[in-house]
Amino acid sequence: MRDYWRANQQRLAPVLFLLPGLLMFLVYVVVPIFQSVSISFYAWDGLGEKEYVGIANYVELMDDEAFYTSLKNNVIWLVLYMLAIPAGLFVALFLNQNVRGIRIYKSLFFFPFVISQVVVGLVFSWFYDPSYGLFNKILEFFGADPIAILADEDWVTYGIIIAGLWPQTAYCMILYLTGLNAVDSEQIEAARLDNAKGLKLLWYIILPQLRPATFIAMVVTIIGALRSFDLVSIMTNGGPWGSSRVLAFYMYEQAFSEYGFRMGYGAAIAVVLFAIMMIYIASFLYKMYRDERGH
Amino acid sequence: MLHNKKTLAALFAAASMMSANAFSGELVINTDTSDPAPKAAFEALIAGFEAENPDVSVTWNLFDHEGYKTSIRNFLTADAPDLANWYAGNRMLPYVNAGLFEPVDDVWAANGLNDSLASAAASMTIDGKKWGVPYTYYNWGVYYRQDIFEANNIEVPTDWAGLMAAGETLKAAGVTPITIGTKYLWTAGGVFDYLNLRTNGYDFHMALTKGEVSWTDDRVRATMANWKELIDADFFLADHAAYSWQEALAPMIQGKAAMYVMGNFAVAPLRDAGLTDDQLGFFQFPVIDASIPVAEEAPTDTMHIPANAKNKVDAKRFLAYLARADVQTEINATLGQLPINSGSSVSDDKFLQAGYEMLSNTDGGIAQFFDRDAPAEMASAGMEGFQEFMVKPDRLDAILERLEKTRKRVYK
Amino acid sequence: MFPRPIEKASPPAKALYKIALPVALIIWLLPLLAVALTSLRSQADILTGNYWGWPTSFNMLENYTAIFENTPIGQYILNSFRVTIPTVIGAVGLSCMTGFALAVYKFKGNLILFFLFVAGNFVPFQILMVPVRDFTVSLGIYNTISGLALFHIAFQTGFCTLFMRNFIKALPFELVEAARVEGVSEIRIFWYVVLPLMKPAIAALSVLIFTFIWNDYFWAMVLTQGADTQPITAGLNSLNGQWVSSWHLVSAGSIVAAMPPVIMFFLMQRHFIAGLTLGAVK
Incomplete structure (x- = not known):
């Protein structure tokens, strides 16, 4: 036994080291993905017998207004959430100095990312309150009529996204701050000698060097946008009349609310969301694969 | 070897830092009575029950009113309390159909509730069985x-x-x-x-x-x-x-x-x-x-025993207590609502009297x-x-x- | 350095920057400052709509005692710790091993396994929700701290493996080879050679995972309910439903909920930022 181990340990050790983590990951992450796909072909209330319905859930989805609202909102989220990247870069450039106390400033600017989205959601719902929220006080100050952001179907999604952009910008900022630390100062000086400055310098010299940071910022921002559940749940519960739903929230609503427990239908929504996310996961993996080969 | 779910479950249970199991004599109650008046009413109700039944200790989980609506189905299926409040009529139908509520005809029969709670009997009956005890209604x-x-x-x-x-x-x-x-x-x-x-x-x-x-x-x-x-x-x-x-x-x-x-x-x-x-x-x-x-x-609010409850014996004692005329009088005085029990008295509050009179004359x-x-x-x-x-x-x-x-x- | 160091700028620009910094910070943190201030307000201020002016009186002690005495917020916080700490230990521990295996050994399927961990880390939670809940129920650990923590450990192992594997890959491989030549067993290599070098990675990951798990809301809603087991995020949502319009209490609760990760962040700032950037930007 001992000798066998001695002789083969280089082959056995990785199995040993991988097993516990891989097992947990398979049971809790990989297998459930396939289970969900399978459930999406059934009508199931989570209790009784599953009834096979083929693609009926997907057919129903195609004719479900709430699904399209959620999908549309997801797209708005994806597009607007991207603003966190330039915003984060802007703040990072602003803070990338060596004055006294700048470290404290940097950490305080990062603050919103550390606190929970539940707290962010509560803070912003209060900020938007039509009768006494600061937002409407400001509007009032400029002589505008108050807007009940979270009760207005045209504004609500934007209102929630702004709340989400706050921590997300902080996240991107920190990625860029670290990236800026690593830019090659000789190149900058050389470019400066060539009389490049400002935006030109940023565009042609700095940004190419920040590419890894930008890539990660994009990945986390896209994932964040597609996972946008917490803020919707806290701030509006999907309302008014379902106009701020996103796929993640709609799925939860269908599968778990008092009115639902439509596990199959919920699973179908989740599969659609997963398919969208898969595009990004695949391109991320592809890039990683290229990097690995490049070694 | 860990080859079946039961051993696994036992292992996890042993490893868990705290399990949510109820022991006998322990009664778990979930309610959505989070507003001040209902909260006070339930505090008094539970204290009163514990005083009369010193062998039972109650664990009370208070949910916020709106959140409860998404939680109830979840906990009824997965980790049921011994009692949960809910609503009469069609609102309880899905849980009855799903077999998540326990019929409590024996509680009704043993405590004469078919007479004293007769006014709400119909809204508590599905398939000829009673599925809970009503304790209040309001106009x-x-x-x-x-x-x-x-x-x-x-x-x-x-x-x-x-x-x-x-x-x-x-x-x-x-x-x-x-x-x-x-x-x-x-x-x-x-x-x-x-x-x-x-x-x-x-x-x-x-x-x-x-x-x-x-x-x-x-x-x-x-x-x-x-x-x-x-x-x-x-x-x-x-x-x-x-x-x-x-x-x-x-x-x-x-x-x-x-x-x-x-x-x-x-x-x-x-x-x-x-x-x-x-x-x-x-x-x-x-x-x-x-x-x-x-x-x-005039909606009726009710208490139910989940089918998966662990301590149904004490839960039934609690329902019997909740159905009593004097208890309903007291709880409804705090709630500012109307008792179901015909032996209870309606508080002489002006709104309750007005509501009671209005409903009595509704044809x-x-x-x-x-x-x-x-x-x-x-x-x-x-x-x-x-x-x-x-x-x-x-x-x-x-x-x-x-x-x-x-x-x-x-x-x- | 970019942008050009402000020391080299003209004096007015320098002065402007020094003013702009605190002003920008105050605007940036305005929502939080307002919450902090509101958590000190009296009921009277709230009723009369004095949300944005100076508080008429400071009620720090009253408000914070009130939330701890009248609500299970203490229990929620405790639950959060009881979920978060085992998750940090579990996920970081497991991923030290998986990361080591994937970084040090060359075997068939290595890269595929690695990509599996990476991809799993990015899937939407919703696709896991129904099966994970079912599985947890069938193990009999639904609505327990362990049930929630086990899932978190498994899921976070994906991210941690990505991080650890890249970290170990960057270590000098000669150390492992030298040990092998001396006949040190693989397990001892892991324990005595590699693990000591991983301390910065472990510290960075621990802080990061602590924050992630502390702030988790979705799984807390799916796998737990009631004050016995729910962590502070879900608890705060529930309390918010009970404290309708009592914004001074909601604010105090929010501050309490935000405290632990904030303290963690300040104590371990260096590791935290290293964690965010090192594992990802390689």
Whole structure:
């Protein structure tokens, strides 16, 4: 036994080291993905017998207004959430100095990312309150009529996204701050000698060097946008009349609310969301694969 | 070897830092009574039960009122308490059908509840069995600022014309006629119920909530047309979709709004906020069509034993206690609501007396509430539609068609 | 350095920057400052709508005692710790091993396994929700701290493996080879050679995972309920439903909920930022 181990340990050790983590990951992450796909072909209330319905859930989805609202909102989220990247870069450039106390400033600017989205959601719902929220006080100050952001179907999604952009910008900022630390100062000086400055310098010299940071910022921002559940749940519960739903929230609503427990239908929504996310996961993996080969 | 789920489960249970298992003599109760008055009522109720039954210790999980609606199905299926509060009628039907509630006919028989709770027996019965114990009900109607009405010489409206006139006068005086907070949707359901009961009567309302009538029916449109009249006249609080029902009390307290279509549970927070009985009044929802017998809305709240409860013996003792006349008298005095037990006495509070008298004289039928009479999925879609209609009345056709689509799917 | 160091700028620009910094910070943190201030307000301030002016009185002690005495917020916080700490230990521990295996050994399928961990880390939670809940129920650990923690450990192992594997890959491989030549067993190599070098990675990951798990809301809603087991995020949502319009209490609760990760962040700032950037930007 001992000798066998001695002789083969280089082959056995990785199995040993991988097993516990891989097992947990398979049971809790990989297998459930396939289970969900399978459930999406059934009508199931989570209790009784599953009834096979083929693609009926997907057919129903195609004719479900709430699904399209959620999908549309997801797209708005994806597009607007991207603003966190330039915003984060802007703040990072602003803070990338060596004055006294700048470290404290940097950490305080990062603050919103550390606190929970539940707290962010509560803070912003209060900020938007039509009768006494600061937002409407400001509007009032400029002589505008108050807007009940979270009760207005045209504004609500934007209102929630702004709340989400706050921590997300902080996240991107920190990625860029670290990236800026690593830019090659000789190149900058050389470019400066060539009389490049400002935006030109940023565009042609700095940004190419920040590419890894930008890539990660994009990945986390896209994932964040597609996972946008917490803020919707806290701030509006999907309302008014379902106009701020996103796929993640709609799925939860269908599968778990008092009115639902439509596990199959919920699973179908989740599969659609997963398919969208898969595009990004695949391109991320592809890039990683290229990097690995490049070694 | 760990080859089956049971050993695994045992292992996990042993490893868990705290398991949520109930031991005998321990009673777990989940309720949604998070507002101050209901919270106080349940505190007293549980303390009273524990005092009489020193061998039982109660663990009480208090959920927030709106969150409970998503939690209940979850905990009934996965980790059931020994008792949970809920609502009578159709609202409990899905749980009964799913086998998640325990029938409690024995509790009814052993404690003579078939007599003392006879008034609510029908709403607790499904398939010939009783599925819980009702402990309170309450009237709905219009709560209003008596002092503002008097200051503007407004008569209490008894018909539609009176209501419209009162609203116009209030508006002229700079007061919002009707406050409402529709963020959690159900408040709009109350308004719809009354408009529909008054426009089309109890039988039609029941047929509609049972799914027997199309949502695009002209009679539904008639109800919505009446509603639109109120909306077009700007009677409702602006931005109501941003507020919960409690937040919508504020304008009424501040004298900026005069009426609220609500259940009697609104009285307690209004009084807490400083309104006196001289300032606060109640009237029956005005008649719209005099040829239709007047029906009312009076939801019943109930307690149930989940089928997966661990300590059903003590849970039944608790239900028996909850059904007792003196207990119901006391709990309802705190709740500001009406007891079910015929031996209980109604508190001599002016609103309770008014509500009790109104319901006793109702011959047009008593509805539970939109989300209790209609099945859950229909109710959810319906109330969402009502909220949308109150903000965008022009979308009536699209909303009704959507509801009709939901009806066809839900009732099958 | 980019942008050009402010020291080299003209004096007015320098002065402007020094003013702009605190002003920008205050605007940036305005929502939080307002919450902090509101958590000290009296009920009277709230009722009269004094949300944005100076508080008429400071009620720090009252408000914070009130939330701890009248609500299970203490229990929620405790639950959060009881979920978060085992998750940090579990996920970091497991991923030290998986990361080591994937970084040090060359075997068939290595890269595929690695990508599996990476991809799993990015899937939407919703696709896991129904099966994970079912599985947890069937193990009999639904609505327990362990049930929630086990899932978190499994899920976070994906991210941690990505991080650890890249970290170990960047270590000098000669150390492992030298040990092998001396006949040190693989397990001892892991324990005595590699693990000591991983300390910065372990510290960075621990802080990061602590924050992630502390702030988790979705799984807390799916796998737990009631004050016995729910962590502070879900608890705060529930309390918010009970404290309707009592914004001074909501604010105090929010501050309490935000405290632990904030303290963690300040104590371990260096590791935290290293964690965010090192594992990802390689």
